[in-house]
Amino acid sequence: MTVHFKQDKPDDSNRLDGMKQGVLGKPLPRVEGMAKVTGTAPYSAEYPITDCAEGVLVTSTITRGKVLSIDKDAVLSMPGVLAVIDDPAMTTRAAQGTADEAPQQEPGTVCYWGQPIALVVAETFEQARDAAKHLGVEYREDPDAPLDPQAVDGEEQEDETVRQGDLEHAMATAAHSVDVAYTTKGHASAAMEPHASIAQWDGDKLTVYASLQMLNYNISELADALGMEEENIRLVSRFVGGGFGSKLGVSEDVVAAAIAAKEVGRPVRVVLSRQQVFQCVMRRSETKQRLRLAADESGKLIGFGHHALVSNLPGETFAEPVLQSSHFLYGGENRDLMLEVARIHRMTAGSVRAPGEAVGMPALEGAMDVLAEKAGIDPVELRLKNIPEEDPEEGLPFSSHKLAECLKQGAEAFGWDSGPRSPRHTCEGEWWVGTGMASAARVHNIAEATARVTLKADGSAVVETDMTDIGTGTYTILAQLAGEMLGLDPAQVLVELGDTKHPRGPGSGGSWGAASIGSAVYIACKAIREELGQRLGVDEAELELKDGKAASGENLVSLLDGNDLSREGHYEPGDIKDDFTASGFGAFFAQVRVNRFTGETRVDRMLGAFGFGRVLNHKTARSQCLGGITWSIGVALTEALEFDPRDGHLVNCDLAEYHVPVHRDVPDLEVVLVEERDPAASPIQAKGIGELGMCGGAAAIANAIYNACGARIFDYPMTPDRVLAAMPD
Amino acid sequence: MSDTISVNGKQHSLPSDPRTSLLDFLRHDLGLTGTKKGCDHGQCGACTVIINGIRINSCLTLAAMHDGDEVTTIEGLGTPENPSVLQKAFLEHDGFQCGYCTPGQICSATAMLQEIANNWPSDASESLEGEMAATGEEIRERMSGNLCRCGAYANIVAAISEVAEESA
Numbered sequence: 001m002t003v004h005f006k007q008d009k010p011d012d013s014n015r016l017d018g019m020k021q022g023v024l025g026k027p028l029p030r031v032e033g034m035a036k037v038t039g040t041a042p043y044s045a046e047y048p049i050t051d052c053a054e055g056v057l058v059t060s061t062i063t064r065g066k067v068l069s070i071d072k073d074a075v076l077s078m079p080g081v082l083a084v085i086d087d088p089a090m091t092t093r094a095a096q097g098t099a100d101e102a103p104q105q106e107p108g109t110v111c112y113w114g115q116p117i118a119l120v121v122a123e124t125f126e127q128a129r130d131a132a133k134h135l136g137v138e139y140r141e142d143p144d145a146p147l148d149p150q151a152v153d154g155e156e157q158e159d160e161t162v163r164q165g166d167l168e169h170a171m172a173t174a175a176h177s178v179d180v181a182y183t184t185k186g187h188a189s190a191a192m193e194p195h196a197s198i199a200q201w202d203g204d205k206l207t208v209y210a211s212l213q214m215l216n217y218n219i220s221e222l223a224d225a226l227g228m229e230e231e232n233i234r235l236v237s238r239f240v241g242g243g244f245g246s247k248l249g250v251s252e253d254v255v256a257a258a259i260a261a262k263e264v265g266r267p268v269r270v271v272l273s274r275q276q277v278f279q280c281v282m283r284r285s286e287t288k289q290r291l292r293l294a295a296d297e298s299g300k301l302i303g304f305g306h307h308a309l310v311s312n313l314p315g316e317t318f319a320e321p322v323l324q325s326s327h328f329l330y331g332g333e334n335r336d337l338m339l340e341v342a343r344i345h346r347m348t349a350g351s352v353r354a355p356g357e358a359v360g361m362p363a364l365e366g367a368m369d370v371l372a373e374k375a376g377i378d379p380v381e382l383r384l385k386n387i388p389e390e391d392p393e394e395g396l397p398f399s400s401h402k403l404a405e406c407l408k409q410g411a412e413a414f415g416w417d418s419g420p421r422s423p424r425h426t427c428e429g430e431w432w433v434g435t436g437m438a439s440a441a442r443v444h445n446i447a448e449a450t451a452r453v454t455l456k457a458d459g460s461a462v463v464e465t466d467m468t469d470i471g472t473g474t475y476t477i478l479a480q481l482a483g484e485m486l487g488l489d490p491a492q493v494l495v496e497l498g499d500t501k502h503p504r505g506p507g508s509g510g511s512w513g514a515a516s517i518g519s520a521v522y523i524a525c526k527a528i529r530e531e532l533g534q535r536l537g538v539d540e541a542e543l544e545l546k547d548g549k550a551a552s553g554e555n556l557v558s559l560l561d562g563n564d565l566s567r568e569g570h571y572e573p574g575d576i577k578d579d580f581t582a583s584g585f586g587a588f589f590a591q592v593r594v595n596r597f598t599g600e601t602r603v604d605r606m607l608g609a610f611g612f613g614r615v616l617n618h619k620t621a622r623s624q625c626l627g628g629i630t631w632s633i634g635v636a637l638t639e640a641l642e643f644d645p646r647d648g649h650l651v652n653c654d655l656a657e658y659h660v661p662v663h664r665d666v667p668d669l670e671v672v673l674v675e676e677r678d679p680a681a682s683p684i685q686a687k688g689i690g691e692l693g694m695c696g697g698a699a700a701i702a703n704a705i706y707n708a709c710g711a712r713i714f715d716y717p718m719t720p721d722r723v724l725a726a727m728p729d
Numbered sequence: 730m731s732d733t734i735s736v737n738g739k740q741h742s743l744p745s746d747p748r749t750s751l752l753d754f755l756r757h758d759l760g761l762t763g764t765k766k767g768c769d770h771g772q773c774g775a776c777t778v779i780i781n782g783i784r785i786n787s788c789l790t791l792a793a794m795h796d797g798d799e800v801t802t803i804e805g806l807g808t809p810e811n812p813s814v815l816q817k818a819f820l821e822h823d824g825f826q827c828g829y830c831t832p833g834q835i836c837s838a839t840a841m842l843q844e845i846a847n848n849w850p851s852d853a854s855e856s857l858e859g860e861m862a863a864t865g866e867e868i869r870e871r872m873s874g875n876l877c878r879c880g881a882y883a884n885i886v887a888a889i890s891e892v893a894e895e896s897a
Contacts, residue, residue, distance in 0.1 A: 029820050036828030037816040037835060039763020039803035046762035125757065126748040192767045192775055192829040192878050241765070241829030242878050274768040471827030471879045623823045623881060630880025655772035655876060662873040664853075666882040668865070 001567055002450070003527040007519075008574035010399070010679035016484060016522070016614070017677075020546040024484040027619035031495065032239075032475045041239045044211040045196035045271050052198060053082055054125040055260050055270040056132040057252065058118040059280060060110045063345050063647045064145040067108040067117050071136035075120060080127035084135065086118040087259045093348045094281045095221045095249025096318045097214065097509050102225035103249060104315070110139070111313055112347045113649035114279030119256045121264055145345040147648040149286065149311035154340025157319050162327065162393055165334030167292060170303030174294035176375040177303075182291065182363035184716045186641035187284035187634075189352045190660055193241020195281060196271040199257035206261075207234045210254045213243040214507025215466040219500050221250040226258060238498040240470040240508075245351030246282050247470070248509045278653035283641055284352035285310040285320040287359050291367035294334065299377040301386050304332035306364065311342040312349040320349060321356035325441035325695065326364055328398075328581050331388040346648045351509065353631060354691035357442050362635060362716055365438035365699030369706065378418045379703070380411050380587075383439050391581040399582035399680035402611025403439060406587040406674050410609030411437070413672050414589035423710035431593040432710075433604070436703025440586030440610065442692040444681055446573045447506035449516040453482055453524035454566040455532075459548050459557040460492045467505025467517045468498045472690055473620030477514055478521050480617060481684070485525035487545025487556070503568055511584075511688025514616055516571065519683045524569030531567075535559055571683070580680045584692040586610035588632065588700035594709040599724035601705055603633055603665070608697065609672035613687035618673065621689050625671040628693015634661045636698035637717050734795050736761065737805030747793050752776045754792035755802060763803035763832045767876070774875035777833040778802050784840035786874075803832035806839060814895070815839055818888035826879035834875045838889045841871045842896070863893035 016024055035041035060067075072084040088106050092115050095103040107117045120135060122128035146152045171177045197210040206228065212218045215235045223230045240247060253270040260268040272281070287310050294303030308322035319341045326337060352358065372379040387403050390396060411418070416437065426433040451465035463482050469475045474497060479490035486493075496502060506516035526540065533540040536550055536559070544551035550559070576582075591604040608629050615621045638659035642651045652658045677685040698716060706712045711726035733740045736759060744754050752769070755761045755778070764787060767775030771789040778787045779801040807813035815835050818824070825831040842863065850857045853870035861867065868889050869882075877885065 029823065032828075033820045033823075033825070034809045034812065034816075036825055036831050037819045038807055038809050038812060039761075039832040040809060041828055042762065043765075043829060045766075046756070048760060124746065125753060126746050130748075190878050192773065192827065192876065193765070194767070240827060242827040244878065271766070274770065274772075471825075473826075619823050620826075623826055623879075623884060626883050627826060627880030630882060654770060655768050656770070660876060660878055661880070661882070662876060663869040663882050663886065664866075664873045666869070666880070669883045 002570050003523055003567060004570040005523050006572040006574040007576050007683060010576065011683045012679035014677055014685060016684060019484045020544050021484045021487050023480050023490055025615050025618060028476060028480060028490060028617060030473060030476045030620065031479050043193055043239045043241050044209045044237060045198065045269060047198055047209045049198050049200060049267045052267040052269050053121050053123060053264055054128045055119045055121045055257060055268050056128040057116045057256060057270065057276060058120060058132045058135050059276060060113060060115045060117050062110055062139045062141045063113045065110050065139050065141040067110065068138040068140050070118055075131045075135050078131045080123035081120065081131045082264045083121040083260065084118055085121065085260050085263060089225055089259060090116065091225055091252050091255045092116055094251040097248030097351045098217050099249050100217050100220050102221055105225065112345050113647050114347060116252045116280055119260055121260050121268055147344050147346065147645065149309060149342035149344050150288065152342045152344060154309050154342045157339040157341060160323055160337065160339040162335050162337040167303045167305045167334045167336040170294040170334035171292055174302060175297040176295045176371060178293040178367050178371045178374060180291050180367050180370060180714055182289045182366060182714045184287045184359040186286045187352050187639050188278055188641060188658055189244035189246035189282065190655065190658065191242030191244055191246055194272045194274055194277045195247065195251045195253050197253045197257040198267060198269045199261040200267040201261055205232050206258055208254055208258060209236045211240050211247055212237045213240065213247040213468055213470055213509050215468065215500050216504040216507050218250045222254060225255045235500045236498060237468050240468055243470040243508060244353040245355065248351055251281055274655065275653045279347055279650050282350035282352060283347055285312065285349040287320060287322055289322060289363045291363055293367055293371045295371060295375055299375045299382050299385050301330055301332035303334040304330060305336040307338045309340045309342060311344050313345065314343045316348060318350050322360035324356035324360060324443055326360055327393050328391045329439065329441045330386040331392045335393065346643055347650060354442060354695050357695035358635065361441065361696035362698035365696045366702050369703040379437050380407050380416060380418060383407055394581060396581045399580040400676055400678040401585060402674050402676055403585035406585055406609040406611050409672050409674055410587040410589055410607060413670065414607045416589055421707060423707055430595050430597055432596055432708040433593045434704050434708025435591045436700045436707050437587060437589045438696040438699035438703060440588060440692055440696045442511065442584045442695040444582035444584060444687045445510040445512040446682055447512050447516045448572045449506040449520040450503040450568055450570045451505060451517060451520040451524055452503050452566060452568045453521060453528060454564050455486060455528055455560065456564050457560050457562050461486055461488055462494045462496060463521055464496045464502040465505040465517060466500045466502045467513065468508045470508045472508060472513060472624065473617055474513060476620055477518065477616040481518055481521050482525055485522065485529065488548060511690040515682040515684065515686045515688060518616065518686060519571040520569040522684050523571055524567045527567035528565055531565060532559060576680045582681055584610065584612035584687050586692055588697045590700040590704045592701055592704040592708055594705055594723060599720035599727065601637055601718060601723060603667055603701060605667050607670040608693055609674055610692055611674040611676050612689045612692055613676060613678035613681050614685045615673055615675050616686060621673060622671045624689045625693040626669050628691065629669050629697055630661050630666050631694040632697025633665055635716060636701035640717050732796060735799040737801060743796060744792050747791065749792050750788050751790045751792045751795060752787040755787060761802050761804055765829055765832060774837060775830050775833040777837040777875065779836055779840050784837050803836055806835065814892050818892050822884045822888035824885040824888040825881050830875060830877045834885055837872060837875045842893055865890060
């Protein structure tokens with residue numbers, strides 16, 4: 001039985017607060033944690049499938065053109081080689097998040113350097129790898145593909161454009177104005193687990209073990225690519241070794257493995273090499289941004305301008321949504337916002353953790369620091385002054401708004417000095433020491449979701465959905481949520497995820513997972529409670545369940561009388577999506593030291609205070625924040641994709657040359673959870689936290705660099721050469 | 730030549746293909762998939778195992794080079810029923826999220842604490858000689874070959890520090 005709930009109105013009943021088990025929000029260790037720390041959790045390439053052949057992708061060494069011929073015979077005669085596959089149904093890009101249809105196919109048509117063009121299958125990995133390296137390919141190159149995003153005309157994304165009032169006039173007449181240009185480099189998700197698939201056919205039924213974030217969309221993407229019905233496909237992703245956007249859409253390994261397994265008549269495993277993960281899945285677009293801020297004498301904004309140029313391949317719908325939070329974070333009645341996309345032949349641009357805010361917020365919050373200095377106002381105070389009462393463009397109310405509390409609590413916990421600020425106030429040996437801060441904002445997304453909850457006759461419970469846990473804590477929070485609602489120790493709740501044989505979840509992406517799937521589980525549990533209440537003659541709202549018993553003393557096992565009780569919860573966001581502007585908010589504070597001779601920046605300490613609705617597990621939520629702050633350090637200081645200007649290929653395509661933060665780059669971090677209930681966010685009053693922790697954090701570091709050494713830098717990442725060049729004598 | 734390798738106390742024949750890395754031998758031939766492949770180039774540390782007491786990136790060495798060696802993988806450090814102290818500490822401190830780098834972090838940390846106990850210096854040490862201590866900075870420096878993209882570093886250091894303090 002399915003219970004459908006479409007949410008048109010805020011829910012401030014806060015029913016979860018009235019439950020008696022007392023486990024929701026508690027900092028429980030992850031329920032799947034023991035499997036992870038002992039190496040017994042199976043990731044997609046690790047299922048023990050017998051007679052599995054090994055496939056290795058071959059990728060293009062031209063930028064744009066056609067594959068004229070592939071010398072298959074030479075390779076087929078090599079030891080162990082079973083097949084060379086260049087089927088037109090193979091996909092040449094990963095699908096964009098929520099695409100719901102196949103991405104670009106036809107591997108014979110090349111659109112970027114590094115695009116998959118064939119798959120070599122052999123008995124062993126070593127044989128397949130060797131054969132793939134020896135595969136002869138003849139191309140016809142279509143020369144002069146545009147590669148430089150600034151050398152082509154950008155396409156305006158009209159739904160992002162906002163023109164209100166007269167920004168030019170506001171800038172000309174304002175007491176204080178800032179007009180600055182920023183650049184950010186491209187980023188890679190660089191999840192630790194490379195994309196990997198094992199495909200296995202049983203007649204016309206296909207099972208693929210794959211590393212994917214959104215099975216509910218991936219199944220239709222795969223079905224579309226193969227021309228199959230979804231009911232003949234099963235996708236399994238029980239453990240996903242990180243995604244960060246790169247596994248939102250079905251990737252090239254999935255389709256290639258499925259086609260190859262059919263062709264060779266046995267299971268096939270395809271694991272992307274680390275270089276392939278970098279070069280043929282997703283990049284975050286580089287950006288060029290212009291920020292214009294006009295403020296009156298008191299520092300209150302009267303004008304706000306944000307233009308951004310990003311890039312993508314021809315035909316891709318995704319445009320890095322740089323302006324996403326700029327639309328509502330600060331007031332200013334004269335507004336001018338515009339996003340443009342340059343069509344170039346670098347690899348596909350798509351979602352990388354916190355698409356939009358991850359690069360838009362560091363620019364905006366850097367510009368705010370410049371304004372604070374010009375206006376002679378403390379940076380925290382400047383932000384407090386400019387929090388709008390309602391969405392400054394749409395006129396909508398905010399669902400909830402914790403920016404002011406985060407700024408204040410964060411400043412206090414950090415020990416923020418609100419006195420006059422000027423650079424180079426502290427020198428310790430070779431190091432200038434300074435502090436900086438920034439606001440955090442990340443739009444709240446929520447999606448349709450279903451989950452089945454079964455109260456078993458033995459008094460335990462099972463939660464089933466094809467939702468994934470990509471390290472976010474889904475297994476654990478759903479056990480806590482069901483435990484809270486049904487009066488069970490979470491250890492009594494088995495959570496089954498990552499398998500399309502279960503009801504469709506929302507997928508993990510856009511920080512919407514917890515609130516969306518949590519709401520579906522909440523609805524299913526509520527329906528079970530209603531049934532239990534009827535049997536006990538108690539209204540559901542009055543029903544108290546704890547430790548497997550009702551308040552009346554009756555225990556669940558006897559109430560179930562030998563039968564399971566199962567309900568499917570179906571959550572659908574309705575008018576709440578349109579009636580409110582909803583976002584998570586926060587504040588970052590950082591102390592850095594900058595070497596006066598080498599320009600090296602080290603982060604001494606960093607703090608983030610975040611408000612994102614109900615906290616479902618304090619341990620896993622804090623970990624998400626820690627992860628976001630860590631990414632902020634990478635954005636600020638080290639992460640940059642570098643492309644060859646001659647052919648557009650990604651040069652630094654591995655973990656030695658693309659610098660993600662390592663242990664020694666990350667100091668002790670502090671997280672302040674500013675808990676709240678957001679009634680318009682979801683029926684469980686929760687918002688997402690997977691991305692908020694990196695939305696603006698890089699600016700806190702950039703602003704601290706300026707405060708430390710006087711180098712005001714407008715290009716991320718702030719590598720030593722850039723710091724030295726900007727450092728005053 | 731014995732042509733055998735000891736993995737978690739069990740003897741195994743070395744693979745016939747000389748190109749097989751120790752990592753692929755463990756994961757594929759022996760089915761010990763707790764050791765992870767993150768980059769296959771010695772850049773991420775996910776494949777860290779312990780050979781004769783010393784940590785090593787198993788992707789950077791061929792299985793055939795380990796005739797007679799004793800290898801310990803994450804499966805040899807502890808099991809769900811009987812986890813090691815570091816495994817328990819990682820769980821308690823949430824020293825992971827997706828879990829993919831975790832076996833490498835734990836193998837690395839296990840051997841790293843022994844390196845400190847043996848007074849091996851690091852870049853973070855004030856002196857090349859004398860007694861070494863498992864300070865936060867020492868742990869961060871010595872663990873920097875083990876990447877964690879989820880960004881669990883702060884919790885990993887807390888977990889390792891706790892174990893170091895308890896055993897000090």
